[in-house]
Amino acid sequence: MAGSERRGGRRGGKARAAGGAGAGYGALRHPFAAQGAFSDDEIAAMHDTALRVLEDLGIRVLLSEARAILRGAGAIVDEDSAMVRIGRDMVAEALRQAPRSVRLRAADPARERVFAPGEMLFMAGAGCPNVTDLMRGRRAGSRESFVETLRLQQVFDVIHMHGPSAEPQDVPIHLRHYAMMEDQLANGAKPLFVYARGRGQVEEAFHMIRLARGLDEAGFRDGVWATTVINTNSPRQIDVPMARGIIDFARAGQLTLITPFCLAGAMAPVTVAGALVLQHAEALAGIVLAQMAAPGAPVAYGGFSSNVDMKSGSPAFGTPEHVRANLGSGQLARFIGLPWRSATGAASNVADAQGATETVMALWGAVLAQATVTVHAAGWLEGGLSFGYEKFICDVEALQVMAALAQPAAADTAALAFEAIAEVPPGGHFFAAAHTMERYETAFHAPLVADLANHGAWRDAGGLRADERATAIWQEALADFTPPRACDGAAGRLARWVADRRQAGGMPPEEM
């Protein structure tokens, strides 16, 4: 909980009313030992094969500025084909320079987070063109839905970083970054997200952060105020805005999550091991570019590999291949020693049993792989084509269970309860035992959307499924929302500058 906020974050609408288990879900460390899907030798072979891909085959880098940086650092560049071959010495040097731990800054100091191996952070579903909910149906993302889903991210403590839930498609692209930054800066007290859509938009977004948060250049560089996701164009290609983003974020000291999206059987080899080799090569190339652009730049290794469904061509989530790719990515990240980003998600079209199975399976994959941040952890439907409001609530339930598992369990003498067991006769019950009375208000995790009523009571209350109950929860969260105190005045500090920029015609994104 954040004491500095007008209303503290919350563990979920009904959680508070029900008086659930104690601690907040802000700062979490991984509770389980890291698991793997491959042997240490196999991981070393993947790393070595990825180095051979970079050395012998190379990667196409479409931005000449990036090729120049890499050439200057020793890469072999063919300007005609834009192919860049990166030696393993360059990779080793980049990995030496990349920081292991960075501080994610936020408007509310209580929302700041350490981004380092062992930490467990969650981000909501991101980058969806559409949104869907049971009241209004499926529709293109709009500024209204962007603000709403931003507020949902702010409300639930278990979401640790803001993400670009769904695209506000009703705002023209040359003005969209103003809207997305204004809305984040006015509603979100957690670490912020900035799209890497070209130098102009990135610099303006950084400027808006400084304006809204009252930071000078030095203050802005003192930790990470903005995070972006860099997706390579698998296989073996980094396009113009992505390469520019790596350079610009690195030079500004801001964080890039360098994440190939390697779908085995489509843009990557059909084997999980082969997809991971490609992912690893591409992520390393991005990390090298960042470090050669600005030594010590904050970067995260990114793993988001899964398989493509051979019938539909769609990406699959929560499958054995996806879980295994998560586990293997974690092994590769530990092999190179960097914090890393994973993802869950769902292919399901609705917040049903399929969607929950996919996301919870993938969540365990990410947690057992000790992902530093797990993206798309709540609300991601249709393989990312829709952000679901009810799906978000149902997924937050799973994240809150995981967060509670990251809290210690009492096992002192009092918790072992010998005296209570002695007090209750055989065949009796513990409802009225002193041991119970002292603890029952905080003993158990309070569910967010789960309904444990028996069949008759459930039916009499309308017989609603979890997704149908979730509607009231997001509606209540939005109705109750008050912008965090830490964002007070942000809109005012931005208004004049943004109006001038809009007047001047805005800033288009960079061409691919």
Added chain:
Amino acid sequence: MAGSERRGGRRGGKARAAGGAGAGYGALRHPFAAQGAFSDDEIAAMHDTALRVLEDLGIRVLLSEARAILRGAGAIVDEDSAMVRIGRDMVAEALRQAPRSVRLRAADPARERVFAPGEMLFMAGAGCPNVTDLMRGRRAGSRESFVETLRLQQVFDVIHMHGPSAEPQDVPIHLRHYAMMEDQLANGAKPLFVYARGRGQVEEAFHMIRLARGLDEAGFRDGVWATTVINTNSPRQIDVPMARGIIDFARAGQLTLITPFCLAGAMAPVTVAGALVLQHAEALAGIVLAQMAAPGAPVAYGGFSSNVDMKSGSPAFGTPEHVRANLGSGQLARFIGLPWRSATGAASNVADAQGATETVMALWGAVLAQATVTVHAAGWLEGGLSFGYEKFICDVEALQVMAALAQPAAADTAALAFEAIAEVPPGGHFFAAAHTMERYETAFHAPLVADLANHGAWRDAGGLRADERATAIWQEALADFTPPRACDGAAGRLARWVADRRQAGGMPPEEM
């Protein structure tokens, strides 16, 4: 797959059609390192506290025959109160005698399983009074639904042992065991379940197994042909049929899963640690009784502790408390060195996102705790008050993902795919690569009920949720069902004897 069967087991209706990943899901070993929720010292303290409960407080044993056995082995017995105090020396002796590994026999030799630490077996939801499906609604369990759900257990390879899905309430209780055994013996080629409802019914059930399977006494004792679940009456009480069941199964060399159902805050202390202490004491008492009745009798440690929802009084599943109880139970089982039984389950009333989240969360708890067998792993709704047909299918999906994760992943040079990566140009795709063409038919896990179609295709196909699609899958499985060849003739071999017993008035269960 079982070559000796008329139709092999299957990985699920659509799985075969889709030509999914290779291996069957019959014999599985745990793929992940065992995880815990408590420190080694805390587990040792729980064990010690449980021993103190048995030594100093005692447990009420309602069956005088059981008290006599325990008294004969050194326990201090108060006949007036039926309280039995069991010394730690007796516990140590019992744990020395209990086998670490037993062989579960089955009509089909390919369905026989090793029951030992490290093995990963699943059982369907068991013991439900009701059944529910989307076609016929919620209703009392009947012989028809018993046969149907038995056949569903037989069809899916990932279900390893038969269980008493739902009670055939349309069969009078003095005849019910005949029906349940006839149906299992005619339809089920996997290890069988027998209820411990008194000596008469148990002996008749064992007799029916021998008759149907053509076994003499020695053949019946050569491994485990029947498994039962023993539930204590928490706190600290073992009733008449349960105590009798422990004795009779032990003397017949058949397996008891000795499972206190300790709901923290209700029949057990409100802390997970305290509930585990009570569970451990009660399970140890049952194990002692089994070993004192017949040294070397096959027994499993049973852990099924969770919390009670303080609002509804219902048991909770997939909660942090449930996952933690699973993890702690696994630690306690490893502490005493026995194979053990866990459980998943759901409180949800329907096969929705809540139900999937609960069961998949609990499944990971059971798997990370390395449960030898996980009961209620498919189809258990309403905390066990209903067996859901669609829930069964949705849960089998999750179990098949887990089973696939227990298969090794290829990471040899060919799987690392350097040549394929070299072959595909930057920005290209791997659809037509030789590496893909050679593998795509078996590269990926085939989903059972998940639909990965995009939104338009999904909507045009009816816009069905996973539970709605699951209906067609169980219907198809039942329509296609042919009894396994290994069960041929079983009904005929039983008919005369069962008719005689029915004629003679049957056999009532034992009073509590």
